[in-house]
Amino acid sequence: MHSTIDTRILHIVQQAAHYGIGTMSLGEALTAALVLDRSDWLRERGYSIAQALDRIGPHWAARLCEVARQFHTEVTHARLRFSFEIVPHHSDSGGYTLRLLSDGHEVGGGRFSARGKSVQFADEQSAYDEALAAGCSWLADKQTRVFPDLSH
Numbered sequence: 001m002h003s004t005i006d007t008r009i010l011h012i013v014q015q016a017a018h019y020g021i022g023t024m025s026l027g028e029a030l031t032a033a034l035v036l037d038r039s040d041w042l043r044e045r046g047y048s049i050a051q052a053l054d055r056i057g058p059h060w061a062a063r064l065c066e067v068a069r070q071f072h073t074e075v076t077h078a079r080l081r082f083s084f085e086i087v088p089h090h091s092d093s094g095g096y097t098l099r100l101l102s103d104g105h106e107v108g109g110g111r112f113s114a115r116g117k118s119v120q121f122a123d124e125q126s127a128y129d130e131a132l133a134a135g136c137s138w139l140a141d142k143q144t145r146v147f148p149d150l151s152h
Helices: 002-019 027-034 041-042 049-054 060-079 126-150
Strands: 082-088 096-102 105-114
Touching: 002 027, 002 060, 027 041, 027 049, 041 049, 041 060, 060 082, 060 105, 060 126, 082 126, 096 126, 105 126
Parallel strands: none
Antiparallel strands: 082 096, 096 105
16 A cells, blocks of 8 residues: 555656646645645745644655655665766866766767867867856756656
């Protein structure tokens, strides 16, 4: 019985973390707020923690801690799966190489030059800032794509 409840709660929490609670039923929104520790969502719906626990009922309330642990563990694993690094060039061309990593293996990237034949940026700081922005954008996209599949 717990696995069915846990699966349902985990799905609700994933949806709330990804899209917010705007279209959720009251019980779903309160459940997500409790698991994600979002007191602002509880206030938005006009509930205290005690009232929210009472509203979702004892069976669901009893599973919140376990589902929260599972959710945060899975999110951590998803976040650790993808990363990037920015490597400076110590040559005449200057600039940086962005390496995009999945499970420690390079899956893409790019070169951000501030000097040399293929100048893209006005200075070293601009090249670094652009590499950092590209890496952060890629990382956010990858984590968002993995996020809905966490329970599978």
